[in-house]
Amino acid sequence: MxxxxxxxxxxxxxxxxxxxxxxxxxxxxxxxxxxxxxxxxxxxxxxxxxxxxxxxxxxxxxxxxxxxxxxxxxxxxxxxxxxxxxxxxxxxxxxxxxxxxxxxxxxxxxxxxxxxxxxxxxxxxxxxxxxxxxxxxADPIKEFHSIEELKNVEVGDGTVIGYYISKDHVEYDTYRRVASLMRNECRFLVGFGDLTKDLRPPVKNALIFRGDPPVPNPKISYSEYLGNMTSFTNLTSWIDKKCIALVREVTFDNAEELSEEGLPFVLLFYNKNDLGPIQEFKKAIHSQLENETRVNFLTAEGKLFKHPLYHMGKSLEDLPVIAIDSFMHMYVFPRFEDIHQPGILQKFIDDLFNGALHFNYHLALEAHEKSESTIDPSQFPPVAHESKFKELRPSKHRYTLVNRTRDEL
Structure with missing residues (x-):
């Protein structure tokens, strides 16, 4: 009381x-x-x-x-x-x-x-x-009205599907509130009543996650929620883990938001007419770097972001290209094919944080200029270019910026 x-x-x-x-x-x-x-x-x-x-x-x-x-x-x-x-x-x-x-x-x-x-x-x-x-x-949940409609759904990176007894069930209200919160991170479907009775336990509701994973794995592509169906916090946590992609697409619309997360970008620049490298990149990240939290893994459509490419001495003909943007400098990963070798991409990221990318390049360049180097120029460490994605951070022409200090990597 x-x-x-x-x-x-x-x-x-x-x-x-x-x-x-x-x-x-x-x-x-x-x-x-x-x-x-x-x-x-x-x-x-x-x-x-x-x-x-x-x-x-x-x-x-x-x-x-x-x-x-x-x-x-x-x-x-x-x-x-x-x-x-x-x-x-x-x-x-x-x-x-x-x-x-x-x-x-x-x-x-x-x-x-x-x-x-x-x-x-x-x-x-x-x-x-x-x-x-x-x-x-607006209601973020789309209702399906037949099993055939459900079978033909393109789940993409992730879709949460609810099988509920009725729309006025208290557990559906929790699902609706969580879907409202996560509407930009996942797609949500629901079916009710007799249509779903063979898809859920008797007299109970059910929630599942379906996706097309970059690495073929039934455990990733299908998962059932086994927690408290009325717990807003628990359900939000489960959907967050399932729907927030490890590799995201950067666009001009979300670049400002992504940059404010404060993590360097590991970018795959790709040709929109050849999407194979995207799957290769995602597969490498999921299999080798799933626990790497110091960077944001992103894909970037090459034509859309041709200016950073040209700035690094690359063109659309050179795609796919992998690079790191630390918001101070950009570093090109030497060879795209090397992402399939365990540890190579991890070392590239580690070298950003231990300063080796920046230091080693200048050291090798200085030795070469003095003609004291026996290093083949093709074997030079990644070139350091000035960051271009920092230009997509919040603009001083739109905001009054304060406390914008950041340590250089």
Whole structure:
């Protein structure tokens, strides 16, 4: 009884805060350390703008964000659905530190009370904000209506499939909330009732993961969830492990987000007309470097990223090409074929972190220039080029950047 009463009081307080903000003529809610937890616990989607009064980009965004909040409130007027809030980082230093805010304005996305690193990085217009929220509030789970439809599904890197007794089952509500949170990481399907009775245990629901793995392995391509079907935390953890790819595709849309993870890129530049090297690269990573956490493994379409290629002295005719971008320098992996030799790619990465890539190249180059070297130029350590992917990091023309220091590898 005490817990229920406390929860009701918390919910009431949050509603009052929201109503007071609306009554004051604001569509956005002023978020403080005191009301923050209540707001994220009682709303499905919270979009927070972390700003300062002295940041010109924050000032430009403020009226746009306010107008967007008003329109979104009209579309989703129910309590507990969507809140657009603003955090003054000069006044709320604890919240700014909690979210590791290093640029203004930063727009953070919180779903179902779960705090993640995800940010809104789209266009800063009223229409774009409204469209984003509408997409986020749409049902992320696609229902299949026949077994034939299910058989023909292209699962790609990963699809979670639910077999449920009914849509109003409490366990399906948990699945729906987790799918909402993970909508950008995986695809979600569901079937109900008699259609699924032969695909699940009697009088029980079931969840499975299916994928097309880069390394043929039935254990990777099929997995059943055996945990608590009503545990939001446990189910989220299981889907996260299954759906977050070890090798991801970098594009201009996600490069900023990937760069802010702070890990050097190990990139495969490929020709879109020859996708074989992608599977070879993924197979090598999964079989040799599955536990390597110091870098991000990425594939990059060569024509899309031809500028970094040319910067390294490579062209589309040279693809596939593997390189490391440390955000200080770029290093070309000598021969793509060597990824099949255990330990070669691992040493390439190790040499980045122990400084050998940078040091050995300059040492060999200096010796060669003095004509003291017997090293064949083709055997030189990887050339150090200035990073080009650092140019895809958050722009000073879009944010006020702070605390952007980083040790050179």
């Amino acid at each position: 005490k817990m229920t009463g406390s929860l009701n009081i918390l919910t009431l307080m949050v509603v009052v805060v929201s109503l007071l903000s609306l009554a004051a003529g604001n569509s956005t809610v002023v978020v403080t350390h005191e009301n923050f937890q209540g707001l994220i616990n009682t709303n499905e989607l919270v979009l927070l703008s972390f700003y300062t009064d002295w940041c010109r980009f924050s000032k430009i965004l403020e009226p746009i964000f306010e107008e967007a909040a008003a329109k979104i409130h009209q579309k989703f007027p129910e309590n507990g659905r969507v809140i657009l809030g603003k955090v003054n980082c000069d006044k709320e230093e604890m919240l700014a530190d909690q979210f590791d805010i290093i640029k203004y304005p930063t727009l953070k996305i919180i779903r179902n009370g779960l705090i993640s690193n995800q940010e809104y990085r789209g266009q800063r217009s009223v229409e774009a904000f409204v469209q984003f929220v509408e997409n986020e509030m």
